[in-house]
Amino acid sequence: xxxxxxDGLEVRLGGRTVLDGLTGQLxxxxxxxxxxxxxxxxxxxxxxxxxxxxxxxxxxIFGLDTRQxxxxxxxxxxxxxxxxxxxxxxxxxxxxxYMAELAGLPAGEALERAHEALFYVGLGEVRYRKINTxxxxxxxxxxxxxxxxxxxxxxxxxxxxxxxxxxxxxxxIHTLQEIRKQGEIRLLISSHLLxxxxxxxxxxxxxxxxxxxxxxxxxxxxxxxxxxxELEALGSIDLFCDALRALGCxxxxxxxxxxxxxxPDAIEPHDLYRVAHENRVEIRRINSRHDSLExxxxxxxxxxxxxRELVGI
Amino acid sequence: MSVYKHEYRAYAxxxxxxxxxxxxxxxxxxxxxxxxxxxxxxxxxxxxxxxxYLVGIYLANNPLVRTIILRGKDSFxxxxxxxxxxxxxxxxxLAVVLTAWVAPRLVSFDISDNALPILLSHPIxxxxxxxxxxxxxxxxxxxxxxxxxxxxxxxxxxSSPVLWAGSHLRIGAGLLAGSLLWIVVLSLLGLALxxxxxxRVVATGVIFAAIFVPAGIGGIVSAILxxxxxxxxxxxxxxTQLWQRMLGAPQIMAGELTLPTGAIAAVLLLLCALSVxxxxxxxxxxxxxxx
Numbered sequence: 001x002x003x004x005x006x007d008g009l010e011v012r013l014g015g016r017t018v019l020d021g022l023t024g025q026l027x028x029x030x031x032x033x034x035x036x037x038x039x040x041x042x043x044x045x046x047x048x049x050x051x052x053x054x055x056x057x058x059x060x061i062f063g064l065d066t067r068q069x070x071x072x073x074x075x076x077x078x079x080x081x082x083x084x085x086x087x088x089x090x091x092x093x094x095x096x097x098y099m100a101e102l103a104g105l106p107a108g109e110a111l112e113r114a115h116e117a118l119f120y121v122g123l124g125e126v127r128y129r130k131i132n133t134x135x136x137x138x139x140x141x142x143x144x145x146x147x148x149x150x151x152x153x154x155x156x157x158x159x160x161x162x163x164x165x166x167x168x169x170x171x172x173i174h175t176l177q178e179i180r181k182q183g184e185i186r187l188l189i190s191s192h193l194l195x196x197x198x199x200x201x202x203x204x205x206x207x208x209x210x211x212x213x214x215x216x217x218x219x220x221x222x223x224x225x226x227x228x229x230e231l232e233a234l235g236s237i238d239l240f241c242d243a244l245r246a247l248g249c250x251x252x253x254x255x256x257x258x259x260x261x262x263x264p265d266a267i268e269p270h271d272l273y274r275v276a277h278e279n280r281v282e283i284r285r286i287n288s289r290h291d292s293l294e295x296x297x298x299x300x301x302x303x304x305x306x307x308r309e310l311v312g313i
Numbered sequence: 314m315s316v317y318k319h320e321y322r323a324y325a326x327x328x329x330x331x332x333x334x335x336x337x338x339x340x341x342x343x344x345x346x347x348x349x350x351x352x353x354x355x356x357x358x359x360x361x362x363x364x365x366y367l368v369g370i371y372l373a374n375n376p377l378v379r380t381i382i383l384r385g386k387d388s389f390x391x392x393x394x395x396x397x398x399x400x401x402x403x404x405x406x407l408a409v410v411l412t413a414w415v416a417p418r419l420v421s422f423d424i425s426d427n428a429l430p431i432l433l434s435h436p437i438x439x440x441x442x443x444x445x446x447x448x449x450x451x452x453x454x455x456x457x458x459x460x461x462x463x464x465x466x467x468x469x470x471x472s473s474p475v476l477w478a479g480s481h482l483r484i485g486a487g488l489l490a491g492s493l494l495w496i497v498v499l500s501l502l503g504l505a506l507x508x509x510x511x512x513r514v515v516a517t518g519v520i521f522a523a524i525f526v527p528a529g530i531g532g533i534v535s536a537i538l539x540x541x542x543x544x545x546x547x548x549x550x551x552x553t554q555l556w557q558r559m560l561g562a563p564q565i566m567a568g569e570l571t572l573p574t575g576a577i578a579a580v581l582l583l584l585c586a587l588s589v590x591x592x593x594x595x596x597x598x599x600x601x602x603x604x
Binding site: 046051052070071072074075079084085086087089098101102105109113120132143146150184 | 427
């Protein structure tokens, strides 16, 4: 079963179409939601949470319709909003316990899991302090703790590294990687930072102007371009390229001795050195280039998505 | 999760019912209200009149007091509809003071810290949220209005040497209905106004203003236009008239200034509807962008 299923989802707010016919299925353990500001990322999250009602189409989480089964969906979801959202005059543990009780846990269990969640995210030592005395990084973590405390199946994180310094960001990313590795919770992470998504996600949904610009499995994308090589060499480049083509490589030469090639799976890097030696070519630099998330994102941004159409990337 | 292993552990235990989750909101709202010493002080003050009335009923019904102090004369105070009208009025106006203090504490923290997106992302609806807070405020106000009023009525029925309760059932019913009606209006109004004002102190002032400023305007309208209808804006006047009719107490205001019960009910309904509309507009996880 897919984690999230979008079926021609359209959301109109204030007379403006914010999400326009989104269609697709998301299966990943950690799904990244990318897009420029105003692309509709937060609106999509709020629709999944049942804050907004679709004007057309449907969205389903674990097969449950967001319009008709809000309570059951929210039971299975932990949500970490983008902006500050807490009750400042409560202590950390009291706040997380309150949220866990609202999610349906009995008071005793909620208290126990509030302590555990706070230790899990690294706020164990400050759990009795009032939240309005926390630093920005701690406030992000307390939002994560409350989202985890009731044991959700899907964790929705809206810009989780917003406003964090590099150390706090690294800590947040590490925590998310841990959650993903343990595999009990699916993640949906919205961000405009490609690096955050690259570090944590295995599937990405890219939105542009309220439409799906790309829906792609990051790992598959990387694997499909794993034999893309850039090199710089001295000597008879044309002969070298001819020899590589004879081996089955796609090869292109550029001024300054630069060569770009795609190797078939059967060819190993040491074959390049052998061919270079046979043609008296000296390889000065070699780069094995992966297709980065940035490449995927930029290609998606260049394409103009049509309604209900996924752009091939 | 486990404290010593720092590992995530899914929850597989039992879950509470949706109704119990509304109770969670009520419980935390209660705790928030009682966290302030001013709440305790106001609560104690709200019971002082009850103690005075209790002593009054005791003295009025005590034969020894009548013999020694009053020397056989009739009771210095008659326990009738007028007496209970005074009880009801004093408690209901003290309830306004408590509402102005407590209602902002129940809602303003959630609004000022933008907690609604997190609160409403849990399996609780907007209606459930308002119901939880309403229940907290309603039950809080009950403790100083109809509960002690009915207690005094019961004590009078117990203390009276004659069968008193049977012939004064209208007073008991009036006390209960009048109190309930007032605290429903007050709870809705208090929550609605608090949800629109981020600062608690300002919200307290706004609640007082919402009751007494229209009263002043209504008085001016009535004086200038020589009409009684301006008093419809005067909540203290319309509630006093309504309580008098409910308890069967004599009317204080002149006949030409009395307002029809239907008009009073319409004003109270309008006030409740307006409060619900304000709550509906404000208690949202996200504001809808227009334009």
